[in-house]
Amino acid sequence: MEIRTVGVLGCGLMGSGIAQICAAAGYKTIVREVNEPVLERGLGRIRKFLDEGVSKGKVTEAARTATLGQLSGTTRFDEMAACDVVIEAIVEDLDEKRTTYAALESVAPEHTIVLSNTSSLCITELAAATRRPDRFGGLHFFSPVPLMRLVEVIRALTTSDETFQTTFAFAQSLGKEPISAPDRPGFIVNRLLVPYLLDAIRAYENGLGTLEDIDKGMKLGCGYPMGPFTLVDFVGLDTTYYIANIMFAEFREPAYAPPPLLKRMVLAGRLGRKSGRGFYSY
Numbered sequence: 001m002e003i004r005t006v007g008v009l010g011c012g013l014m015g016s017g018i019a020q021i022c023a024a025a026g027y028k029t030i031v032r033e034v035n036e037p038v039l040e041r042g043l044g045r046i047r048k049f050l051d052e053g054v055s056k057g058k059v060t061e062a063a064r065t066a067t068l069g070q071l072s073g074t075t076r077f078d079e080m081a082a083c084d085v086v087i088e089a090i091v092e093d094l095d096e097k098r099t100t101y102a103a104l105e106s107v108a109p110e111h112t113i114v115l116s117n118t119s120s121l122c123i124t125e126l127a128a129a130t131r132r133p134d135r136f137g138g139l140h141f142f143s144p145v146p147l148m149r150l151v152e153v154i155r156a157l158t159t160s161d162e163t164f165q166t167t168f169a170f171a172q173s174l175g176k177e178p179i180s181a182p183d184r185p186g187f188i189v190n191r192l193l194v195p196y197l198l199d200a201i202r203a204y205e206n207g208l209g210t211l212e213d214i215d216k217g218m219k220l221g222c223g224y225p226m227g228p229f230t231l232v233d234f235v236g237l238d239t240t241y242y243i244a245n246i247m248f249a250e251f252r253e254p255a256y257a258p259p260p261l262l263k264r265m266v267l268a269g270r271l272g273r274k275s276g277r278g279f280y281s282y
């Protein structure tokens with residue numbers, strides 16, 4: 001199947017990054033948001049990233065212009081009628097996703113493959129919420145999307161071989177390194193990353209060391225790009241808490257249980273970078 005036009009639903013942190021790399025790879029890309037101000041904020045994030053890339057000498061002026069030329073924003077669903085692949089990157093809420101898929105499928109052609117960037121919801125359950133469970137799958141990106149090379153490709157129980165192969169090749173065409181991950185909470189990366197982050201929080205609560213020392217230990221001792229508290233602030237405490245709860249509900253293993261401090265910080269609105277305060281202040 002030839003993919004020419006890609007739709008992206010949601011132009012938040014993940015959606016904007018996904019739309020940017022699709023446009024940069026040469027696909028005509030249409031990104032949809034719920035209203036103009038949110039859409040403009042997302043498109044602004046893309047322009048800023050490309051501008052900074054040009055200043056840093058990482059993106060050529062021609063590539064910046066070409067990427068923006070392939071990209072358009074909309075608040076309407078009917079523009080998705082032109083899309084061969086649609087990547088959904090909206091809020092992690094099953095009902096919201098169901099409503100969005102219904103609106104999408106009222107205009108999307110039969111052949112369109114629908115992919116969710118969910119980090120935690122069950123891909124088979126999402127596929128079952130559509131009229132195309134064989135042409136549905138998971139395509140999970142990592143933040144910041146334009147810089148992180150990995151993408152997880154997840155098959156629902158119902159995903160056809162053709163859809164999986166097309167999705168895998170599509171991920172490669174975006175300049176990413178795809179891996180095949182199972183439809184289990186956390187897929188591969190979060191299944192290992194989230195318990196590590198939770199463990200760091202538990203260890204901190206138990207007096208293992210200061211935030212700075214634990215971060216420095218893992219950064220300099222293991223060569224990680226960020227220590228666990230810098231990373232949890234970067235990912236979002238609410239996101240981490242949400243994923244942990246889903247993993248714990250499915251596996252019932254203590255390693256996935258969110259520590260009391262994480263829950264209280266989320267309740268207090270200390271969500272990390274995005275709220276100006278998490279384990280550190282920004």
Ligand code: CAA
Nearest residue numbers: 049050052053056058059119141142143144147225226235
């Ligand atoms: N355009 C183009 N390139 C850019 C750029 C831009 N606007 N901004 C930065 N870059 C390039 C830089 O030039 C640099 O390239 P080189 O390595 O070739 O020099 C590279 O990107 C790194 O940028 P910086 O030097 O500015 O920043 P850094 O070295 O501090 O790295 C980081 C930043 C990539 C975010 C790094 O800290 C990192 O990898 N952190 C970990 C991120 C991570 O773990 N993400 C996954 C989170 S989990 C998730 O997302 C899944 C989930 O479901 C929760």
